[in-house]
Amino acid sequence: MSMNHEKLLDFIDRKDAKSLRQLFDMYPIIDIADLVNHIDDPIRTLYIFKTCTSDHTAELFSHLDSDHQEALLNLFSDKEVVSLLSNSYADDVADVVADMPANLVSRILRVADPSIRSEINSLLNYKPSSAGSIMTTEYITIPKTYTLNEALEKIKETGRDKETIYSSFVVDQKRKLIGTLKIEDILFSPGTKIVEDVMNQSFFSCKVTTDQEEVAQLFKRYDLSVLPVLNENSHLVGIITIDDIVDVIEQEASEDMQKMAKVIPIDDSYVDASVMLIARKSIPWLALLLVLGALSGFILNQFEEAFQSVAILAAFIPMLMDTGGNAGNQSATLITRGIALKEIVPKDFKTIFKKEAQVSVLVGLAVGGFAFLWINFLILIGFLKYETGFTAWTLEWFLSILRISGTVSLTLLFAIMIAKMVGSVLPLLAVKLKKDPAVMASPFVTTIVDVTALVVYFLLASFLFQLF
Amino acid sequence: MSMNHEKLLDFIDRKDAKSLRQLFDMYPIIDIADLVNHIDDPIRTLYIFKTCTSDHTAELFSHLDSDHQEALLNLFSDKEVVSLLSNSYADDVADVVADMPANLVSRILRVADPSIRSEINSLLNYKPSSAGSIMTTEYITIPKTYTLNEALEKIKETGRDKETIYSSFVVDQKRKLIGTLKIEDILFSPGTKIVEDVMNQSFFSCKVTTDQEEVAQLFKRYDLSVLPVLNENSHLVGIITIDDIVDVIEQEASEDMQKMAKVIPIDDSYVDASVMLIARKSIPWLALLLVLGALSGFILNQFEEAFQSVAILAAFIPMLMDTGGNAGNQSATLITRGIALKEIVPKDFKTIFKKEAQVSVLVGLAVGGFAFLWINFLILIGFLKYETGFTAWTLEWFLSILRISGTVSLTLLFAIMIAKMVGSVLPLLAVKLKKDPAVMASPFVTTIVDVTALVVYFLLASFLFQLF
Numbered sequence: 034m035s036m037n038h039e040k041l042l043d044f045i046d047r048k049d050a051k052s053l054r055q056l057f058d059m060y061p062i063i064d065i066a067d068l069v070n071h072i073d074d075p076i077r078t079l080y081i082f083k084t085c086t087s088d089h090t091a092e093l094f095s096h097l098d099s100d101h102q103e104a105l106l107n108l109f110s111d112k113e114v115v116s117l118l119s120n121s122y123a124d125d126v127a128d129v130v131a132d133m134p135a136n137l138v139s140r141i142l143r144v145a146d147p148s149i150r151s152e153i154n155s156l157l158n159y160k161p162s163s164a165g166s167i168m169t170t171e172y173i174t175i176p177k178t179y180t181l182n183e184a185l186e187k188i189k190e191t192g193r194d195k196e197t198i199y200s201s202f203v204v205d206q207k208r209k210l211i212g213t214l215k216i217e218d219i220l221f222s223p224g225t226k227i228v229e230d231v232m233n234q235s236f237f238s239c240k241v242t243t244d245q246e247e248v249a250q251l252f253k254r255y256d257l258s259v260l261p262v263l264n265e266n267s268h269l270v271g272i273i274t275i276d277d278i279v280d281v282i283e284q285e286a287s288e289d290m291q292k293m294a295k296v297i298p299i300d301d302s303y304v305d306a307s308v309m310l311i312a313r314k315s316i317p318w319l320a321l322l323l324v325l326g327a328l329s330g331f332i333l334n335q336f337e338e339a340f341q342s343v344a345i346l347a348a349f350i351p352m353l354m355d356t357g358g359n360a361g362n363q364s365a366t367l368i369t370r371g372i373a374l375k376e377i378v379p380k381d382f383k384t385i386f387k388k389e390a391q392v393s394v395l396v397g398l399a400v401g402g403f404a405f406l407w408i409n410f411l412i413l414i415g416f417l418k419y420e421t422g423f424t425a426w427t428l429e430w431f432l433s434i435l436r437i438s439g440t441v442s443l444t445l446l447f448a449i450m451i452a453k454m455v456g457s458v459l460p461l462l463a464v465k466l467k468k469d470p471a472v473m474a475s476p477f478v479t480t481i482v483d484v485t486a487l488v489v490y491f492l493l494a495s496f497l498f499q500l501f
Numbered sequence: 502m503s504m505n506h507e508k509l510l511d512f513i514d515r516k517d518a519k520s521l522r523q524l525f526d527m528y529p530i531i532d533i534a535d536l537v538n539h540i541d542d543p544i545r546t547l548y549i550f551k552t553c554t555s556d557h558t559a560e561l562f563s564h565l566d567s568d569h570q571e572a573l574l575n576l577f578s579d580k581e582v583v584s585l586l587s588n589s590y591a592d593d594v595a596d597v598v599a600d601m602p603a604n605l606v607s608r609i610l611r612v613a614d615p616s617i618r619s620e621i622n623s624l625l626n627y628k629p630s631s632a633g634s635i636m637t638t639e640y641i642t643i644p645k646t647y648t649l650n651e652a653l654e655k656i657k658e659t660g661r662d663k664e665t666i667y668s669s670f671v672v673d674q675k676r677k678l679i680g681t682l683k684i685e686d687i688l689f690s691p692g693t694k695i696v697e698d699v700m701n702q703s704f705f706s707c708k709v710t711t712d713q714e715e716v717a718q719l720f721k722r723y724d725l726s727v728l729p730v731l732n733e734n735s736h737l738v739g740i741i742t743i744d745d746i747v748d749v750i751e752q753e754a755s756e757d758m759q760k761m762a763k764v765i766p767i768d769d770s771y772v773d774a775s776v777m778l779i780a781r782k783s784i785p786w787l788a789l790l791l792v793l794g795a796l797s798g799f800i801l802n803q804f805e806e807a808f809q810s811v812a813i814l815a816a817f818i819p820m821l822m823d824t825g826g827n828a829g830n831q832s833a834t835l836i837t838r839g840i841a842l843k844e845i846v847p848k849d850f851k852t853i854f855k856k857e858a859q860v861s862v863l864v865g866l867a868v869g870g871f872a873f874l875w876i877n878f879l880i881l882i883g884f885l886k887y888e889t890g891f892t893a894w895t896l897e898w899f900l901s902i903l904r905i906s907g908t909v910s911l912t913l914l915f916a917i918m919i920a921k922m923v924g925s926v927l928p929l930l931a932v933k934l935k936k937d938p939a940v941m942a943s944p945f946v947t948t949i950v951d952v953t954a955l956v957v958y959f960l961l962a963s964f965l966f967q968l969f
Contacts, residue, residue, distance in 0.1 A: 059703070061723055063722060189688050189689060192685065192688070192689070198684070198685050199667055199684075216666070216667075216684060217666050220653070220657050220660070220666070221661060235527070252747065254529075256744050258744070275743050275744065276726070278747065279720065279743070279747060279750060282754075283750060283754070283842060286751070286755075286758070287838050290754070290834055290838055291834060291835065293758065293834075294827075294831050294833075294834035294835075295830070296831045296834065296835060299835070302839065302842070302844040303839035304844050304849065304853075308856055308859040308860050309863070311856075312864050312867070315831050315864050316867050318827070319824055319828060319831075319868050320868060320871050322823055322824055322827060323820060323824055323868065323871065323872055324875065326817075326820035327875070327879050327884060327885070330816040330817060330820060330879070330885050331816075331885065333819070334813065334816045334885050334886055337813075337815070340809070340815055341809055341812060344808060344809060345802070345805075347801050347805070347808055347815050347818070348797075348798040349798060350818050350819065351798070351818065351822055351955070352791060352795075354818075354819055354822050355947055356791055358823070359787060359947075360783070360787060363762050365762075366758055366762035366764065367762075367767070367779070370758055371770065371772065374755070376770040376771055376772050377771060377772060385772075388779075392776050392779045392780045392783065395776065395777070396780050396783050396784055399788075400784060400791065404791055407791060411798070416795060416799060417799065418802055449787075483823065487819070
């Protein structure tokens with residue numbers, strides 16, 4: 034049976050509780066949530082929550098978008114809120130609460146069981162993008178004096194509502210983390226051994242304040258599946274599992290990409306972000322570019338005479354700007370990405386710079402050489418008109434054309450070389466200055482490349498045409 | 502003790518086997534590999550392989566770069582190669598073999614145990630970026646008739662050299678996959694229950710030919726930790742675990758970013774890629790842009806007269822091009838990213854288009870308005886010189902200046918609107934045409950925006966200055 038939005042509404046309207054309950058056995062809850070997110074009337078949605086089991090509906094609730102969550106919370110009785118909370122993971126509840134208006138937040142915290150309330154509160158108080166904000170507080174702890182058999186018993190008894198049973202955490206009386214114990218360590222060793230003798234004492238951990246990007250790097254580099262999170266006294270306060278990290282990696286890559294495209298990163302998904310928000314995040318860099326654009330204007334202003342005497346020179350400005358800008362952007366992106374992935378570290382900077390210098394010469398020669406042929410072709414077939422003042426097909430006529438194509442392609446060679454050097458130095462410099470390479474690089478690359486390309490262009494033209 | 506390259510060389514040269522062996526207990530192997538990758542003399546590296554235990558050195562080997570691997574393989578005796586192979590995971594060996602020259606490959610395959618050989622061969626034969634190429638063939642299978650106690654026994658006996666013990670796979674006599682069994686399902690149920698009654702029958706799976714990006718989407722959407730890979734007869738041939746997916750997500754994000762920056766994606770890390778390779782991947786799009794740049798040249802060619810009579814018009818060309826190009830790139834990036842993350846699906850296209858249209862008007866008005874003020878300011882303070890032909894500070898003089906700033910800012914309004922519409926339509930169109938949105942979008946956005954912005958600019962100028 035394939036499921037769709039109409040069928041779901043039909044079940045609800047016919048009060049067909051049995052079919053609704055069956056849905057949860059037949060489809061992943063996230064797919065059901067997609068359908069429910071299309072139901073506009075919260076009263077109809079409420080029926081699902083009234084008829085299905087609360088562990089199903091708690092997960093369903095966590096996948097709904099925040100408008101639907103808010104509408105439902107307004108319809109729920111206090112008892113229903115309590116049941117929802119007690120069947121959800123604390124980190125999911127904290128995510129929900131973070132998006133709700135103040136009156137709903139205080140209602141949720143009022144009805145919540147004290148232990149849930151303190152967990153939500155502490156998760157909400159961690160800085161966004163910190164390890165504290167993405168960790169969960171549901172994990173298994175085991176005393177170091179247990180035998181492995183006792184440890185396994187504890188996992189069987191308490192593991193059901195924990196985020197993971199694959200790793201347990203060995204703490205002393207003061208909740209100081211002293212070791213980790215994987216389920217395979219328990220299964221592969223004799224059950225009579227003592228936890229302290231089997232546990233792994235050289236484990237990785239992070240602080241609650243550690244940035245989530247750093248946490249993701251640890252997971253990737255050391256192939257971790259779980260990471261304990263400690264407070265300033267080395268007490269265990271939470272764990273982060275690899276499935277949370279998958280989202281972090283996606284989010285960080287999106288942010289880098291948006292920064293490279295000169296958008297101030299949007300936290301929401303594109304679909305959820307409002308028109309005003311997207312506009313507000315897009316305007317600042319465009320305005321900055323415009324301000325910096327005054328410099329190119331100033332240069333062009335200085336060379337007005339050159340245009341007036343050799344009008345065709347203006348025809349190649351967009352070509353030079355676009356090619357230069359893109360060449361610089363290529364280097365900036367490759368290097369920014371390399372830095373983000375920790376492939377490029379400060380001690381490699383000299384090597385990287387040398388490499389980009391070689392790349393820039395190769396690319397400059399290839400693209401410049403190609404431009405030379407292409408521009409001659411465009412003028413010869415008359416696509417671009419150029420009044421040389423000489424009879425067509427005479428030697429002087431040819432030389433005049435070569436002078437134009439030579440000027441443009443030589444400028445391209447220099448522009449590409451400069452663009453690629455600037456595009457690679459700026460992100461490296463940003464790292465040295467402890468700034469974000471993705472943000473630093475882009476608008477300045479464009480401006481520096483524009484200005485230098487124009488100066489080179491007109492100096493070459495002035496020299497080759499002896500205008501001055 | 503902090504470790505560095507010199508200390509490591511010192512241990513090797515003093516033949517201090519004990520300290521070398523201790524290293525593996527004190528540091529993550531990937532960090533040791535970083536140090537070994539800096540040893541230029543393979544004979545010295547070989548000493549580590551001769552003195553340390555083979556399960557440590559097998560993992561160390563998998564983290565070395567391919568030059569070091571090749572040099573070591575040339576020094577290894579056949580017996581050492583066999584020991585290396587039997588202590589490595591088949592997918593790691595396949596990755597190594599994929600990078601080796603043919604003579605080494607045939608030597609590896611010749612000395613390999615037949616079962617390892619067939620695994621390597623089959624992994625090598627799957628298309629790059631397919632599920633088959635990233636899967637591993639080491640997993641636990643369990644007959645459906647076992648009790649949970651028997652299943653747990655099998656996991657304890659055979660689990661040590663498997664990629665994961667967290668999930669086992671229930672197959673029938675023909676290796677057809679009929680269910681999956683998590684370790685928690687075993688631990689949380691009475692041991693006398695039969696596997697068939699406990700196993701999960703509605704599991705996700707993929708084909709060997711499924712693209713790795715699709716596999717990553719499944720992991721993210723359904724929070725999977727492992728995914729079985731089936732051949733065309735639904736027989737289980739491998740599994741993919743979430744730690745492999747972390748790499749895929751990074752790789753796909755890097756590829757998208759490189760495409761947006763008009764580089765043909767480089768598979769290697771930036772540091773490993775040769776100068777020639779980077780240059781070769783950077784040139785094609787630059788050359789294409791240059792070819793398309795002929796169109797902007799053609800437009801400017803048509804409006805030569807306008808330049809010659811109002812020279813200041815040229816001064817704003819870079820500003821218009823850069824702002825237009827970036828505005829289009831902003832929309833293209835946000836939408837391409839949304840498509841990559843599956844936030845934007847074809848049925849949303851109308852909504853997205855409407856949203857971008859609204860964004861483009863807001864951004865166009867804001868940036869155009871700002872440009873109006875900024876250009877007036879630049880001319881008034883004399884940073885940009887403009888010969889109006891009127892006495893300074895008279896009404897006519899003011900009107901001439903307003904005519905210029907008005908022309909440029911109106912053009913900006915239109916250019917931004919057009920750029921953002923083109924930047925959002927092209928990736929959506931690419932999806933409809935089943936092309937990659939990241940590749941399609943960028944060079945065409947630039948060209949379309951350049952050409953239309955120039956046409957609008959000169960038409961407005963011609964109208965406002967009554968040049969024609």
